[in-house]
Amino acid sequence: MQTEAPGYELVRANGVDLAFLSEGSGPLVVLLHGYPDTARGWLPVMGHLAAAGYRAVAPSLPGYPPSGPSPRDDYSVAEGGRTMLAFAEALEADRFYLCGVDWGYFLAFAAAHLDPDSVAKLAAGHAHPASVGFTDLRVTWAARHAVLNQLPWLAKRVIARNDFAYIDKLYRRWAPTWTITPEATADAKATLSQPGVLDDALKYYRALLRAELLPSGRPTRRLLKQPTRVPTLLFRGPEDRMTVDKWWAESPALFPEGCRVVDVPGTGHFPHREDPRAFAAMLLDFFGPAAEAPS
Numbered sequence: 001m002q003t004e005a006p007g008y009e010l011v012r013a014n015g016v017d018l019a020f021l022s023e024g025s026g027p028l029v030v031l032l033h034g035y036p037d038t039a040r041g042w043l044p045v046m047g048h049l050a051a052a053g054y055r056a057v058a059p060s061l062p063g064y065p066p067s068g069p070s071p072r073d074d075y076s077v078a079e080g081g082r083t084m085l086a087f088a089e090a091l092e093a094d095r096f097y098l099c100g101v102d103w104g105y106f107l108a109f110a111a112a113h114l115d116p117d118s119v120a121k122l123a124a125g126h127a128h129p130a131s132v133g134f135t136d137l138r139v140t141w142a143a144r145h146a147v148l149n150q151l152p153w154l155a156k157r158v159i160a161r162n163d164f165a166y167i168d169k170l171y172r173r174w175a176p177t178w179t180i181t182p183e184a185t186a187d188a189k190a191t192l193s194q195p196g197v198l199d200d201a202l203k204y205y206r207a208l209l210r211a212e213l214l215p216s217g218r219p220t221r222r223l224l225k226q227p228t229r230v231p232t233l234l235f236r237g238p239e240d241r242m243t244v245d246k247w248w249a250e251s252p253a254l255f256p257e258g259c260r261v262v263d264v265p266g267t268g269h270f271p272h273r274e275d276p277r278a279f280a281a282m283l284l285d286f287f288g289p290a291a292e293a294p295s
Helices: 039-051 077-090 103-114 137-142 144-148 152-174 182-192 197-213 215-225 245-254 276-287
Strands: 009-013 016-023 028-032 055-059 096-100 119-124 232-236 259-263
Touching: 009 077, 016 039, 016 077, 028 039, 028 077, 028 103, 039 055, 039 276, 077 103, 077 197, 077 215, 096 103, 103 119, 103 215, 119 276, 144 152, 152 182, 152 197, 182 197, 197 215, 232 245, 232 276, 245 259, 259 276
Parallel strands: 028 055, 028 096, 096 119, 119 232, 232 259
Antiparallel strands: 009 016, 016 055
């Protein structure tokens, strides 16, 4: 059904009212955005996938309007993975393709690990979670926003100051070769400025830190760091400052079903937005012809 937000449709998945954009028909490709971004960031890629015979859908993550918040106030990676599996089921897809960047990367891995039989192929914008760490000082500095986001009272003040100018700063830091126009960040700023949305967006960060540090997070750690039994494409923007070559070198051994590692030349942290044509071509080369998609 249509929501009040133009262009979006709505389904209920795992107790969440998930709004999503959809284009095309054919095998389902689910595209997951991250922070600070929205489902609309996928629109140029969706057009290429639809033209190739796929149905491309991009949900707004729980807590990001026009989707509703998590009904259990649970923004853990495991809960997000369950929600994305329920989302594909609500769209009547027995098997589907899954692609995630930033937070979408974590949720995509969680979904693939929870139910590898449902995910035909996985494309993820980072190295395998088991190979990632933050002992490298350069990466720790590039990801210092994650530390700020553990302090919601301070983070909200810093992020919202001067009409969310902090969002522009993050984009320039993470994608240094991309010309950041006001239009590039306008949708993220408008979304995060709505009542309660920034609170929910920051909860993803706090939930992940709890999973990393607390005994109660052991099941989530096991879920993320197990081998991935789905054919996988790992993609990266060479200009992204939040990554280390060592992580990528260690990753292929964690994919029993095979793994491709591909650079999207000239891009940083948002390759799907910095060069959507090249990004879509990379996905289509990995997914293969829509007519041959597994069912």
